[in-house]
Amino acid sequence: MTTRIAAAAAFALGLTFAAGTAGAFELEGAGLTVGVTPTVSSDYLFRGVSQTRNRPAVQGTIDIQHTTGLYVGAFASNVAFLGTNARQEIDALAGWRTTFAGVSLDVGGIAYTYPGYEHGLGAYDLQYFELAAKASYEIPNLPVPVKVLGAFNWSPNYQLESGDGFYVEGGVEIGLPYDLTxxxxxxxxxxxxxxxxGxxxxxxWNVTLSYKFSDFVLTAGYYDTNLNKRECFGGQKICDARAMVFLSRTF
Structure with missing residues (x-):
């Protein structure tokens, strides 16, 4: 499946379903596992900054992985950036996943694109590319499941043609009784x-609590950055602290 077809499928699924955690199915004889993750949420935050100017988002992701660990995928969402005509984001993803000594590793690349976006004379491009590496490890022999996570992203020319961009992230997930995380x-x-x-x-940073019931997952979270209004992209309110809600359906 080409990246273009995968992106279109992801966007269509995002418009059709309300979900955030996908089931997966196998293509017999091809060694492929396909996962689909449609999502609805009260906002679309990327590294703590709203991409929809504090409005709801409808999204979709498709992930196709081979038994070798190689994968391709796509992500789609509505967006709204002040002063631009960008209305949708479609990202293409590719990489390799493996497990070594109990550590799950994921290395690859992400191309962030905004179909239909036109930047006028003197404006800078929204589209960019990142190399990404992620790792996770579940700590053994604890009373409850505890997973630690880390990520590193690098772009040689970050969004708005702003030069090198580096991002690091760490996190933890704790399994709780009653299907809570x-x-x-x-x-x-x-x-x-x-x-x-800008x-x-x-x-x-963020803190989230997820509850799985039947085929659904409901997630609520608190998100914030250390940017004040004056520092936030010309005085916008897209970097403020906020509560968010996600509704997920596994199928």
């Missing part, structure tokens, strides 16, 4: 050309 993440974004990007380097 408590999670937390903290990350930091460095940008080479802050004036062009904010200083910044930190973000």
């Amino acid at each position: 408590l999670g937390s993440r903290a990350g930091y974004q460095w940008i080479q050309n802050n004036a062009r990007w 904010s200083p380097d910044f930190a973000n």
Whole structure:
């Protein structure tokens, strides 16, 4: 399946279903596992910053993985950036997943695109590419499941043509009784050309609680950054602390 077809399928699924955790099915004889993750949420935050100007988002993800660990995928969402005509984001993903000494590893790349977006004379491009590495490890012999996570992303020319961009993130997930999961993440974004990007380097963090019932998962969370209004992309309110809700359906 080509990236273009995968992205279109993800977007269509995002418009059709309300979900956030996908089931997966196998294509017999091909060695492929296909996962689909449609999502609805009260906002679309990327590293703590709203991509929809504090409005709801409808999203979809498709993930196709071979038994070798190689995978391709796509993500789609509505977006709304002040002063642009960008209305949708479609990302293409590819990489390799494996497990070594109990550590789950994922290395690959992500291309962030905004179909239909037109940047006028003197404007900078929204589209960019990142190399990404993620790792997770479930700590053994604890009374409850505890997983620690880490991630590192690097772009040679970050969004708005702002030069090198580096992002690091760490987190934890704790399995609780009654099908509850408590999670937390903290990350930091460095940008080479802050004036062009629109904010200083910044930190973000969140705490979430998820509840699985029947075929659904309901997640509520608190999200924040260390950017004040003056520092936030020309005085916007897209970096403020906020509560968010996600509704998920597994199928």
